[in-house]
Amino acid sequence: MVTMTEVAHSAGVSVSTVSHVINGTRLVAPATREKVQRAMLLLGYQHRPIARSLSAGSNQTIGLALTAASNPYWVELVQGIDGEATRAGLNLIIVDTRDDARHESTAVANMLAHHIEGLVIAPSDGWRDLTLPLLRDHPVPYVIVDRIDPELRADQVGVENEASTAAVIDHLISAGHRRIGMVAGISGLSTSAERLRGYRLAHQHADLVIDPALIVDGASTSEGGRRATLALLELPVPPTAVFAGNNDMTIGVLGALKAAGIRVPRDMAFAAFDDFAWADLFSPGLTTVAQPSAAIGARAVQLLLRRMTDREAPPQTIRLPAEIMHRESCGCTPVSV
Known part of the structure; x- marks a missing residue:
């Protein structure tokens, strides 16, 4: 199955640009649109709306795994993530990890089975033993949000x-x-x-x-x-x-x-x-x-889009200031x- 990430690589553009061409969510320069459409044709990319793609494999969806979103901090973070994903023409699947490593790993495994394009995760305690191995076994780009792990080489964003x-x-x-x-x-x-x-x-x-x-x-x-x-x-x-x-x-x-x-x-x-x-x-x-909860969420999606476009880019850890x-x-x- 050809993904938007593969189309982006072939066309030499970002994943968000491919998404905008597919979904018509933003104007794209004619020459760039032509490159994307040529890559789609060459690779045999087939666009499917999200309603049909959850069971067959999504090619325009990212996942978000975090603890209960009733906490005001998490609500604002989700709003930032969803807003940036929407601007990029991507759909968002959200799962509640319950701050439990076993539940988290099961939820992430289910999202991976639905062929998400990328994942933003606020890891639970113990995630290194259960969830991280899953991500390392799958070529899905991911970004850690809020709970930064200084010993992990991965894209991460949180507060100071x-x-x-x-x-x-x-x-x-x-x-x-x-x-x-x-x-x-x-x-x-x-x-x-x-x-x-x-x-x-x-x-x-x-x-x-x-x-x-x-x-x-x-x-x-x-x-x-x-x-x-x-x-x-x-x-x-x-x-x-x-x-x-x-x-x-x-x-x-x-x-x-x-x-x-x-x-x-x-x-x-x-x-x-x-x-x-x-x-x-x-x-x-x-x-x-x-x-800056919403800004942290938006920055996480930006890092994810960068990783989806360039798998070899050096990982970044970003700390935003608090007030x-x-x-x-x-x-x-x-x-x-």
Whole structure:
């Protein structure tokens, strides 16, 4: 079966250009259109609409594998990916990995069986043992999004986690806090590890020794954030500030603090990774690290299109900067500790 990637190679153009010629989604120069059409004829390429191609093998579809898209961060990321794919004339299949390596590998295998042109994946913990071998056994281009693996030679795009976390923790330290609780995400994820490194880095720069009891596993979930906060509050010397490693844990942390009658920021300063569209509507407004989610998604598709066109191109790892949203929850006045 001839794919758009093969047509692109033969015509000497990008995959997106081939898609635009096939689907009429953008004007293409007559000479370029002729080259694409000649390559299609030479290779015997046959265009099939997506409705008929899922069972027979798609030649204009990319896949997206990531955890539940109900999280606001993932919703915006998917919008960025879908928007860029649409601009390139490509269809998008989305599967929920449930952040489980076994489920992820099964879902990816099913997409590969449908002959997708490429894959964007936010890998789960343990994906190296199950999903990565599948991708290495199939000649399908893929791009890792969000959860960057520095040891893997592959196209990857995500946010700058370490420096942005360090900046927020430094802000809390400069406000006088010396015991800052860290509600960390799933330990096997690179994003969790990078944010934890940022937390440690800020303390190192301030010559502060970290009490290990202040770092608590929040499992990247609301319930995990709630349990982690309760554990912090039960310490002999509780923290005066808390940092949540993602927006799901933020909900759990704030719920636990409210249930305990602790006022933010008067009794406890608070900051978090991941912004909400309604974060400034909280009382107090939440100080957060805002990721350029849609831009990360769009950039991932751009990298994928490049890889689909040129399999020999050197892999790229792209880190987009985050933005610190300073609001009231961090309590910017010095405190006595």
